[in-house]
Amino acid sequence: MSNYVLFIIIVTYLAALFFIAYVAEKNSKSKWVNNSVVYTLSLAVYCTAWTYYGSIGIAANSGVNFLPIYLGPVIAAPLWIVLLRKIVRISKQHKISSIADFISLRYGNHRFLGALVTIVCLLAIVPYISLQLKAVSETFQILSDDTSYVATSVYDDSTFYIALLLAVFATFFGTQTTDASEKHKGIVMSVAFESILKLVFFLFVGIYVTYVLFDGTEDIYTKMSVAENFESLTAINGFEGGFNWLYTIMLSFMAIFLLPRQFQVSVVENVREKHIKNAIWMFPLYLLLFNIFVIFIAWAGNLTIGNTAQAEYYALLLPLQNGNTFLSVLVFLGGFSAVISMVVVATLALSTMVSNNLVIPYGFLDYFIKSHPERNAKYIKNIRRISIFLIIISAYSFYVNFSFELSLYSIGLMAFVIISQLAPSFFIGLFWNRGSSNATIIGIVAGIAVVFYTLILPFSLHALNGSDDLVQYGLAGIEALKPHALFGIDFLSPPAHAFFWSLLVNLFCYMTFSVIKKGNYRERNYAEMYVDSKNYTDLQDGALVWKGEAYVADIKKVLVKFLGDTRTERALNLFFRKYDLPLDTQMADARLINFSEKLLTGSIGSASAKILIASVVKEDEVSLVEVLKILEESKETIARNKLLREKSNELTKLTNQLKDANEELIEKDKQKDEFLDTVAHELKTPITGIRATTELLMDDDDDMPLEIKTQFLKNMLQDSDRLSRLIHNILDFEKLSKGRTQLNIKKYNIKNTIQKTIDSLRQIADKKQVEIINSNQSDLKAEYDEDRIVQVLTNLISNAIKFCDVKKGKIIVDYKFDLGYLEVSIKDNGKGVPKQDLPFIFDKFYQSKNQNIQKPEGSGLGLAICKQIVENHNGNIWVKNNEKSGATFGFKLPFK
Amino acid sequence: MKKRHEQKLVILSITALAILNVPFLLIFNHDGHVFGIPAFYFSIFSIWLVIILVSYIVLKRHYE
Numbered sequence: 001m002s003n004y005v006l007f008i009i010i011v012t013y014l015a016a017l018f019f020i021a022y023v024a025e026k027n028s029k030s031k032w033v034n035n036s037v038v039y040t041l042s043l044a045v046y047c048t049a050w051t052y053y054g055s056i057g058i059a060a061n062s063g064v065n066f067l068p069i070y071l072g073p074v075i076a077a078p079l080w081i082v083l084l085r086k087i088v089r090i091s092k093q094h095k096i097s098s099i100a101d102f103i104s105l106r107y108g109n110h111r112f113l114g115a116l117v118t119i120v121c122l123l124a125i126v127p128y129i130s131l132q133l134k135a136v137s138e139t140f141q142i143l144s145d146d147t148s149y150v151a152t153s154v155y156d157d158s159t160f161y162i163a164l165l166l167a168v169f170a171t172f173f174g175t176q177t178t179d180a181s182e183k184h185k186g187i188v189m190s191v192a193f194e195s196i197l198k199l200v201f202f203l204f205v206g207i208y209v210t211y212v213l214f215d216g217t218e219d220i221y222t223k224m225s226v227a228e229n230f231e232s233l234t235a236i237n238g239f240e241g242g243f244n245w246l247y248t249i250m251l252s253f254m255a256i257f258l259l260p261r262q263f264q265v266s267v268v269e270n271v272r273e274k275h276i277k278n279a280i281w282m283f284p285l286y287l288l289l290f291n292i293f294v295i296f297i298a299w300a301g302n303l304t305i306g307n308t309a310q311a312e313y314y315a316l317l318l319p320l321q322n323g324n325t326f327l328s329v330l331v332f333l334g335g336f337s338a339v340i341s342m343v344v345v346a347t348l349a350l351s352t353m354v355s356n357n358l359v360i361p362y363g364f365l366d367y368f369i370k371s372h373p374e375r376n377a378k379y380i381k382n383i384r385r386i387s388i389f390l391i392i393i394s395a396y397s398f399y400v401n402f403s404f405e406l407s408l409y410s411i412g413l414m415a416f417v418i419i420s421q422l423a424p425s426f427f428i429g430l431f432w433n434r435g436s437s438n439a440t441i442i443g444i445v446a447g448i449a450v451v452f453y454t455l456i457l458p459f460s461l462h463a464l465n466g467s468d469d470l471v472q473y474g475l476a477g478i479e480a481l482k483p484h485a486l487f488g489i490d491f492l493s494p495p496a497h498a499f500f501w502s503l504l505v506n507l508f509c510y511m512t513f514s515v516i517k518k519g520n521y522r523e524r525n526y527a528e529m530y531v532d533s534k535n536y537t538d539l540q541d542g543a544l545v546w547k548g549e550a551y552v553a554d555i556k557k558v559l560v561k562f563l564g565d566t567r568t569e570r571a572l573n574l575f576f577r578k579y580d581l582p583l584d585t586q587m588a589d590a591r592l593i594n595f596s597e598k599l600l601t602g603s604i605g606s607a608s609a610k611i612l613i614a615s616v617v618k619e620d621e622v623s624l625v626e627v628l629k630i631l632e633e634s635k636e637t638i639a640r641n642k643l644l645r646e647k648s649n650e651l652t653k654l655t656n657q658l659k660d661a662n663e664e665l666i667e668k669d670k671q672k673d674e675f676l677d678t679v680a681h682e683l684k685t686p687i688t689g690i691r692a693t694t695e696l697l698m699d700d701d702d703d704m705p706l707e708i709k710t711q712f713l714k715n716m717l718q719d720s721d722r723l724s725r726l727i728h729n730i731l732d733f734e735k736l737s738k739g740r741t742q743l744n745i746k747k748y749n750i751k752n753t754i755q756k757t758i759d760s761l762r763q764i765a766d767k768k769q770v771e772i773i774n775s776n777q778s779d780l781k782a783e784y785d786e787d788r789i790v791q792v793l794t795n796l797i798s799n800a801i802k803f804c805d806v807k808k809g810k811i812i813v814d815y816k817f818d819l820g821y822l823e824v825s826i827k828d829n830g831k832g833v834p835k836q837d838l839p840f841i842f843d844k845f846y847q848s849k850n851q852n853i854q855k856p857e858g859s860g861l862g863l864a865i866c867k868q869i870v871e872n873h874n875g876n877i878w879v880k881n882n883e884k885s886g887a888t889f890g891f892k893l894p895f896k
Numbered sequence: 897m898k899k900r901h902e903q904k905l906v907i908l909s910i911t912a913l914a915i916l917n918v919p920f921l922l923i924f925n926h927d928g929h930v931f932g933i934p935a936f937y938f939s940i941f942s943i944w945l946v947i948i949l950v951s952y953i954v955l956k957r958h959y960e
Contacts, residue, residue: 067940074944075912078905078951081897217932234934235925242918249916277959280905281952288944295937 003144006329007158013333014165017190017340021173024189033185034271036278041192042265043283044199046073046256047290048128048342049135050412052198052335055291057312059298063233068245069412070291072252074284080276083257084266086430088276090533091267095602097180098349099263100357103422104607106429106530107437108523109597111607114357116444117422121260121353123448124418125346126391130399131411132339133159137399139332142316160396166343167392171385174348178380178562179602180356181268187344188269194337199290201334205315206293208327209300213318217296224299233299240491247496251416254423259415260349261342268349343392351387356605359383365608369615373564380562380603402463413495414455420503421447424510433527436519439510447506454483455498521545521627528631544597545627546590550617555588555596558612562603571599593617675844682726682860686719693719729861733844736868743785743872750780750815750822757793758813761801770801770809780815782822782895784873789893792866792877796826796889799862803830803887818892821875825890832881841879842867866891901958905951912947916940 024033032038051069058066076083087102096102100121104114137159173186214220224230236245256262270276301314310317316335319327360368360383368376425440453475461467474482484494486501519527525545552572559568575595576583593613600609622630693712697704735741758772765772793813800811812827833841844864870877870891877891914920924939933941 064936071916071940071944074947075909075916078909078912078947081902081905081955218929219932221929221932221934234936236918236921236936238922239918242921245921246917249913274959277955280955281948284944284948284951288941288948292941295934 006144020193021186021190025186028185036275038192039275040279040282041195042188044195044286045191045261045265045341045345049132049335049339052338053312055294056298056314059295060302060311061308068248069252070287072249073256076253076256077280077284080280084276088267088270095181095598098353099260100353101606103425107440108526109606109610110437111361113437114607118353118357124415126395127398127411128415129343129395132343133399136339139335143332163392163396167389170344170347170388175381175384178377180352181602183269191341194341198334198337201330205331209318210296220296220299223303244493244496247499251499254420255416258419258422261345264345264349347388347391350391351384354387355383360604361608373561417451417495417499421506424507433531435514437523439513442513443506443510446509447502450502450505451498458483521622521624525627544590544594545630546593547622548619550588552585552588554616558616686723689719690716733861733865745783745785747781747783748786753786757790761797765801769807770804772811774813776814784893788869792869795862795866800826800828804828821892823892825888827888829886832887897959904954908950
């Protein structure tokens with residue numbers, strides 16, 4: 001394929017990426033951009049050209065050692081639920097935009113530490129980027145037909161232009177706002193898209209090689225198993241191999257958290273915490289799919305090409321040699337995608353670090369203070385843009401000068417070893433509050449020094465003058481100082497060896513110096529915030545302990561320089577409203593200091609933010625003890641507030657209960673008074689009658705006719721009957737309602753009980769010519785007090801008789817079994833119950849209104865007693881008017 | 897997600913680290929193959945898949 005065609009394909013592809021990123025940026029709120037799948041795919045920026053091409057090289061030449069690079073992340077993924085969530089939470093709260101910010105903030109916003117972390121990252125990542133460029137350049141050469149073509153100068157090397165295009169891409173989508181903690185949705189979306197492409201194309205070529213070029217996996221296996229080094233390709237080399245394996249797993253475990261590009265996509269670009277949930281299982285799945293065909297492509301290459309020097313590019317060479325140019329272009333594009341996403345995200349992350357942790361805090365602060373906000377924003381963006389170009393250009397020159405003879409795998413591992421020097425301060429710092437900034441610096445410097453001696457120095461010497469003397473004989477001929485076998489430990493691979501020693505030294509320094517000398521109060525303050533992040537999220541801006549003198553106006557002046565007038569005003573208003581402060585507050589407190597530092601962090605980095613704010617306030621020294629005391633107190637206050645709130649809720653509940661009880665009591669009292677009044681009244685009526693008649697009879701001068709006298713005596717008898725009935729009812733009712741009566745509960749047949757009642761009432765009914773129909777013949781046995789139920793039935797039926805018209809009256813008594821209850825109903829065709837009386841009809845002494853005009857016929861207690869009896873049986877009683885005429889009374893008794 | 901369920905994932909991770917290293921690793925050092933996949937690779941890939949499944953199930957059930 002001609003160079004030009006290939007170059008056109010590349011440019012078209014890049015244009016497509018620009019388009020995707022642009023559309024994503026435009027629709028940054030869409031759910032197509034903000035979801036867990038995109039998040040997971042963006043994490044797959046982990047799979048670079050090293051995965052795409054390098055794994056195959058390892059699998060073809062030395063066997064299983066490409067696997068631990070992916071097993072580390074697989075082991076790390078379940079831990080994300082604890083670790084990554086904590087990191088994301090802290091970063092969001094403090095508006096952290098890079099790993100350098102994250103580490104330097106943990107150790108008290110330490111300016112030098114931030115710079116050191118940045119340098120470590122540059123040291124690791126710039127060669128790593130150059131490795132990616134190397135992959136592009138080599139695959140480009142393989143694919144273009146002019147294989148003898150060698151670039152003679154930078155200007156006719158296509159890799160140079162591709163690198164520049166990538167820089168433009170990163171600049172365009174990476175530096176749109178000054179606040180680096182803002183999301184770069186365009187870049188994330190394009191990375192996610194590329195992650196799909198690289199996986200799909202890799203699977204394509206895997207399937208093509210295994211099932212088209214060969215006859216399936218077993219075919220490759222049988223053909224390969226005759227090779228003499230087959231044993232070493234499919235098994236681990238004993239315990240020594242096991243150590244290398246373990247150290248590589250540890251390296252990749254750390255890398256998935258610490259690599260600047262991983263931190264960028266997993267923490268800074270994390271839109272929602274819950275996206276981590278799906279990433280925990282989807283990301284390992286992605287990696288698994290990427291690794292399944294590696295050995296088959298590698299072995300197929302070994303079988304058909306057999307050129308170990310070119311093993312890394314078997315995926316490209318296999319379809320090419322079999323005349324499938326289209327597939328090889330796809331493979332090339334997949335690898336190119338892996339390169340682009342890595343280069344773009346890594347340079348973006350590095351440029352943020354360089355500007356926020358290296359350039360701005362060490363040179364531009366004074367300038368910014370004097371300048372205008374618009375110009376400041378422009379400067380910050382330009383610093384980042386220039387950094388992006390410088391990083392890519394230095395990666396390119398590293399590639400041109402150094403990396404010709406080294407494989408993708410070894411440079412990649414070297415980057416991992418260097419970046420792992422951040423591990424002690426990063427991981428332990430999250431859980432151990434005593435780790436101090438000085439100890440961190442000593443640890444990292446010492447670790448890097450060891451890496452330099454054991455890995456970088458031998459590599460550089462070899463690359464510069466091809467001498468291996470140092471590796472062979474050690475420093476000044478001392479055996480124990482051989483860079484790849486310090487103190488005689490010679491069974492580890494150089495990266496594992498360097499990792500072991502450097503991390504040991506680093507960890508030792510970090511821990512020891514942390515305990516030997518304690519950090520200052522500010523460090524400890526941030527340490528507490530990180531370690532106990534859950535509690536301090538509640539405290540929010542109150543988590544920073546600060547004492548001194550500061551004016552809101554001064555702080556505002558600084559903020560305006562970077563945020564502009566309107567944003568500053570808006571942010572401060574929000575702040576004052578949140579904490580219920582007057583808008584014209586003069587003196588700033590610790591919360592405002594913390595708030596303003598956070599506002600600035602995204603734009604100029606946490607260290608610069610601290611320096612700037614510190615320059616306009618007068619801070620008093622606070623002792624470490626005091627800081628801890630204040631923190632403890634504010635934590636306690638929060639806990640106490642929570643407790644108080646709970647207690648007060650409880651109290652409110654209790655008060656309400658008391659109120660209800662009180663109301664009930666008042667109601668009862670009122671009822672009692674009413675009851676007494678009514679009883680007195682009811683008793684008085686017959687007594688008055690008796691008394692009046694007696695008086696008449698006494699005053700009588702014997703001229704009263706005998707029949708009138710008899711009538712009077714009859715009245716007296718009636719009234720005293722009524723009186724005794726009334727007293728009996730009252731006593732009965734009182735007993736029932738107080739629960740003092742013992743119910744004599746036995747098993748009875750309701751049929752017999754009803755029959756008995758009707759028989760006793762037959763006479764009254766006949767007198768009024770009312771018909772009582774009782775046609776139900778089924779036997780239903782239930783447990784109740786028969787005398788009482790007869791009382792209820794008598795009352796209800798005689799009521800019915802009373803309200804029925806003479807001759808036309810018809811009463812239907814019925815019963816049935818219904819859902820565990822025995823239900824008895826008495827239906828009449830009388831005048832029914834007036835609507836307004838329905839709710840009160842079972843109340844004591846309630847007499848219907850129109851009945852009051854006449855002389856009351858009942859005691860007014862009959863239905864109330866019925867209700868009491870039924871309720872004492874745990875049943876219920878009710879009344880309703882029939883549709884046509886009359887009313888139905890009914891009650892339910894439980895069977896048991 | 898409750899602490900208890902989070903800790904299930906932590907245990908999963910520790911178990912994975914143990915199983916995917918020496919001495920367990922040496923157990924997989926077999927000759928032979930399954931569907932043309934060498935025994936060593938097949939074991940690793942299966943464990944890998946189990947890790948994915950277990951974390952999927954734990955998260956599906958308990959993430960809130």
